[in-house]
């Protein structure tokens with residue numbers, strides 16, 4: 561099996577470090593390049609040192625040089641960084657795994673457009689368990705399609721910058737689609753003051769931020785006399801990183817196209 565050469569963007573971040581560790585432990589992968597933005601204090605440092613295992617790959621801001629030696633770029637950064645990396649991947653014909661969340665509609669369109677030329681896996685949550693939950697939610701929503709109020713509750717660490725999480729939004733989209741609702745018309749993001757009674761078709765989102773919570777998501781179906789909760793809790797970032805490497809391998813069989821983890825896991 562030929563090793564996949566990965567470049568990792570945001571390599572000194574929480575996910576960047578976990579990805580370096582995951583690549584180092586994967587016999588089918590090699591760390592070809594580690595990227596950071598121009599003003600990062602980590603430029604020039606050995607990427608492996610960030611996870612206690614020096615590997616000779618220096619952290620760089622030279623995107624073109626990094627992509628010249630990579631088959632796949634894995635990006636868990638910020639939307640503005642990802643969009644810059646997307647354009648470079650397009651130039652270099654390098655596949656791209658996008659884990660970053662919080663894109664505008666315009667950003668999402670740019671990703672769709674680039675995927676006409678290169679393979680892109682774009683998913684708000686790369687963990688296998690969360691993707692299993694996505695399927696369970698579709699089934700639950702179709703069964704509990706009347707008389708159940710739906711609320712999505714998510715909790716993350718204090719450093720997270722976007723809300724609700726990309727995963728919570730995807731959960732809302734999936735449930736709304738299963739019920740034939742348009743999320744943009746029925747979503748409510750937090751409540752305060754005299755809100756009035758809850759409309760039956762509303763899908764509510766609640767966000768908790770604190771400490772080092774890796775990522776918890778619950779979808780609550782609250783009926784009369786019973787309630788159903790479907791919950792996923794992350795205790796580590798490694799499942800996200802392993803999912804990203806799986807996505808990278810998946811794309812080695814594709815010339816172009818936009819995929820998500822449901823495609824990678826064969827769940828469509």
Ligand SMILES: NC(=O)C1=CN([C@@H]2O[C@H](COP(=O)(O)OP(=O)(O)OC[C@H]3O[C@@H](n4cnc5c(N)ncnc54)[C@H](OP(=O)(O)O)[C@@H]3O)[C@@H](O)[C@H]2O)C=CC1
Nearest residue numbers: 570572573574575597636637641659660661684685686800
């Ligand atoms: N899809 C999934 O499975 C998952 C998605 N995520 C998402 O991944 C993203 C990153 O999360 P996390 O690792 O916790 O965040 P961190 O802040 O820990 O890491 C982000 C990294 O990207 C760098 N960065 C920031 N802005 C830019 C830019 N414009 N260009 C290039 N690099 C940049 C940061 O550098 P600096 O620190 O110097 O600013 C940092 O090294 C978030 O959007 C999060 O929601 C997270 C986990 C799982």
Ligand SMILES: O=C(O)C1=N[C@H](C(=O)O)C[C@H](O)C1
Nearest residue numbers: 661684685720725726727775
């Ligand atoms: O920022 C995080 O940490 C996470 N972000 C993703 C999201 O927004 O859904 C995935 C996971 O929940 C961790």
